[in-house]
Amino acid sequence: MNSTKYFSITKGTYAPINSLAAKSHLTSTASLPQKFYQNNVLDKYINQDAKKVTLRQLVMFGRNLTKSKLIASANYVLSELPVRLAHRIRDFQHLPYICGTNPYMGRVYQMYWKSFDEFRKFPKVTTLEENIKCCEMFTRNMKEHSQIIPLLGMGVSECVGLVDPELIDKFMNRMLMTRISRRTLVEQHTLLSKNFCPNEDETNCPEPPTNIPGLRAQIVGKVDTQCNIGNLVHECAAKAQSIFEDYYELVPGTAPQVIVDGHKDAQLMCVTDHIEYIVFELLKNSMKASIQNAIDNSGINGFDQNDLDFLPINVTICQTKANVTVRISDKGGGIPPDVYKQIWNYCSPYKSKFLTNFHRIKEMQAKTNENTGISPLVPLGFGLPMCSVFANYWGGDINIYSLPGYGVDSYIRLPRLGNIAENPAIEDTEVLDEVAIHHHK
Structure with missing residues (x-):
């Protein structure tokens, strides 16, 4: 039997998984031992579809902002982040074992798990005060994740010659694509929150004068x-x-x-x-x-x-x-x-x-x-x-x-019209697995 090893860690544990098990988790890892995966948590979010947005939708939502719309935005971002992170965590679990032993890859994995847990456990936002705390949490996570690209770069540098380049390319494209999607949602919401100044009727108060004509209409978040x-x-x-x-x-x-x-x-x-x-x-x-x-x-x-x-x-x-x-x-x-x-x-x-x-x-x-x-x-x-x-x-x-x-x-x-939906790269979760299995046959 093929004894290919795959990367699987939960809370810092590295474990080999044979190729038969790997093939069985192309669509789900629910049958694998619990010590390898927190399946009941991760699968719940992997089985959800991302609610993709267009630039035009972000603009239309951000104009004429109200308290209720801002709170709805916070809860939308809170619901999306764990879904998008879950797919990338699963990608880490599908990497060849040699990548799992890399300390830089391991650090990124742990950072993703930490943020995933924090996002999914954060309570539903119901007030502007709670939204401020939510934005602080978003900003702190973004700051912490500024290490991600250098860590991935160092991890990839140590995998050259050890791992199929096609697998690394697919893995990195998806990591970076979803990273862009998360930061776009977070930065859009935090900027809207920062500029929100409610009137008594709970609508956004006029923006201060600017020397740039049409800026209020042109820039939204x-x-x-x-x-x-x-x-x-x-x-x-x-x-x-x-x-x-x-x-x-x-x-x-x-x-x-x-x-x-x-x-x-x-x-x-x-x-x-x-x-x-x-x-x-x-x-x-x-x-x-x-x-x-x-x-x-x-x-x-x-x-x-x-x-x-x-x-x-x-x-x-x-x-x-x-x-x-x-x-x-x-x-x-x-x-x-x-x-x-x-x-x-x-x-x-x-x-x-x-x-x-x-x-x-x-x-x-x-x-x-x-x-x-x-x-x-x-x-x-x-x-x-x-x-x-x-x-x-x-x-x-x-x-x-x-x-x-x-x-x-x-x-x-x-x-140029802003009517194309974003590509958060979560629909093809099985592709990375298939490349890895083919490479190690």
Whole structure:
């Protein structure tokens, strides 16, 4: 009989499960020993469907907020978080045993169990005072979970060569997708709560004056209903240029220029943090390639910044009724074919040398304005896969085409109307199990 071992822990216990048992828990683990799983708790939430939302629903709910709507929002988030966490806890239990012995993976698992228990046990919110306590609990958990990405990165770095890369890719995509979903719900609710100022009639009082016309109508919680993608590209470009000028000690204004054309005033409904991460990461990659290509072609050792001319990066924006597409084109020499095959992987021979940099980071929220303690130019190996996850979460996608020896074209497609439901990645709980079983046959 196949003696494949699977990762299964409850309260810090690591236990082997043979492949026959593993196959039996593709849909449920109720038949396994209680010491391995808290089945009666976990299965209850795994068997529930996530109540997915669209950006438009978040906006409509957040406008004209009332006390009763705010309390309903708190209870909705409280009911969703344990459901979404339960699926990720189950994914940990389906990992090969070698992952279960990894201390970084074990820490993430324990943090998820702790939050899962706290969310499901938190009492139903009935007053604004209780909502304040609920928001404090949400914020504390989000802060604690800022360690998750570095811990997963360190765990993955130690699994390279030991675990099927396809399994790790599926596992990580689902971990990060659901992480985005949880943080989006929590941050939306806490921002609405923070800005709520009830009148005697229990409606939200008017927002204070602002110098930005239309801000009250445009920003609802985390959602920007009219995000100008051209402005966002310029802001991300300026940030990337500043970083490279500091790093290479370039004269200010001499980093590769970003030329924006097309539908410069294109707008979409989005969570700005998500789009900023994608655009900044792709511009950063193009800028780095353009600079390095110019240095390599110059033949200069210990170059002077005044001796190099960098080719510009062209960004074209196209808006249709349903989507905004952004093309980022550089002439940085392209991506070597052997590397190109691995750009969407988390766990590959090429990425392994970068994953170890996660040991230098304590916290990471995947936002462009955060200070992780290391330079934004230090490669981690997660950049492009995380861009894909951010795009996929709201129904978009990213495609990258390389012309080796010349440059790269990156295409970002983003739904612009806010009517696409989120993708919390909980419908395909069995997929990870099937990959693991196939790999160990």
